[in-house]
Amino acid sequence: MSAAARAAHLIVDETPSIFADTLAHTFLGERAEELLDYHRSYGGHPVLSGARTTAVTRSRYTEDRLAELAGRGVDQYVILGAGLDSFAYRSELAASVRVFEVDEPTTQQWKRALLVETGTTVPPSAVFVPVDFEKESARSLADHLVRAGFDPGRPALVSWLGVTMYLTPEAIRRTLAVICGFAPGTELIVEHLLPAGLRDEVGQSYAELVMAAAAEQGEPWQTFLSIEQMDTLLLEHRLQPIEYARQRETINPAEWERTDTLRPFELSVLARARVVALHQRSR
Template sequence: MRDDSLPSQTALTAAAARAAHLIVDDDPLIFSDSLAWTFLGDRAEELLGFHRIHGTHLVLVGARTAVVTRGRYTEDRLAEAIRRGVGQYVILGAGLDSFAYRSELAGRVRVFEVDHPATQRYKREVLADSGVVIPDSVAFVAADFETRSLAGHLVREGFDPTSPAFVCWLGVTMYLTREAIDETLKSIGAFAPGTELVVDYMVPADLRDADGETYVTSVMPVAAENGEPWLTFLSPREMSALLEEAGLAVTEHVRQRDAVDAALWDRRDALRPFDLSMLARARVRSGE
């Protein structure tokens, strides 16, 4: 069962993987999260120790690969959106994401971090203890993806539903029912035309490679024991159907290998792309 006094275990392990990328993996770095270590708090040595000692283990390699590729892809797309004039950034399942506190682009957008209240409390406490100032441009939005009031929560925190936004939804869909995914996508589909979404999803067994299958069989039971079971796997066709039904036009589906520049896979370390999860990119269609 989840302990509501603590942040999500998933949020902690994802932050640990981002931090470990800067320590365990060689150049070229795929994604640089300079604050990830800070968010681990007093568990930093414990969580990073696994990567230091067992950094070439397939599960840890897979975790680092997933978080750095999706992070790099998403923030590259966000930078493009900001250059187009988009002024709102919604991070669904924000966890211990650090964009608003480290990126030079953060001052050019209003950032809405949507997540469970316990994770948000922990995050704010760690930031305060570390002397990191929370910018006025950041809004913390407490929401449950099994409910249907996402837009209402956002608007109450200052979100402008008439202006386009960039929305990212990473590391979450596998933990939700298909119905909950559908409801959240429909909420996003009702945002202003031109709103862009980047979302990742776990693929079913027939689309995984050997490394991806080993990762799932190793991690899925542990996630369930920790109270965060994986509930939904989607093929690109199934994800496209959900997006289209929600009013979003699909731009692309991207494998881990193709999420970043090919030169970044010319490596001497253990980091490598898996066929395990994919990223989908879509935009809210203009009204008829």
């Protein structure tokens, strides 16, 4: 659904685009037209426009930050819960950044089969790392990454988008415990959903509709965190919070002056934090 939202953004929303995922349509495979027809026919529906807003703003924010870090020499990018992320296959930046796609084994098998079916070339910089976030230990995630060629002694960017709401708090803590052990200078961008009392009307409506659909599909939303709760969680794991970006803050204000149906709403937040040296680990 996230890939469909990114693909639909280039079809139903105005230009200039907030984010251009030029492979999302291809990655939808044989379901492309079915999924995109919903956006073509009902693109203004709050769930569909909300899905596009969420998908493109979080991707834009994350890849903009990756470009900044790559300009400073960071050349490792870890995508937790990669799904149908297409960065490694479409971005010129991927030629100079090693991309570690981490996901559940079955999801990764499906994606790899899809890459073959669509004739998508897998570049040498792309590495698949199958991990079950709920069942495997924190040490296991680190071990899988290292075996795949990740160097925990050098800084990286770790993105964790569209995942934490599906995990238990303990699974989130286990993953943060791994990330805080990476090299100082490593940054984490993690998306979290706000509890009901902190959402605006649009965010609450979107959450109610999408939560019900996710539960029916066997993937219920489990964890919601306020900014203060995420702040505490990061600090507990020796990760220094840098900024919390709500949807409105992920792009330049002028880019929200739109005639299409994309509007920022209060539901998701992108937390950005940095691994610091041991002697610096205080607020």
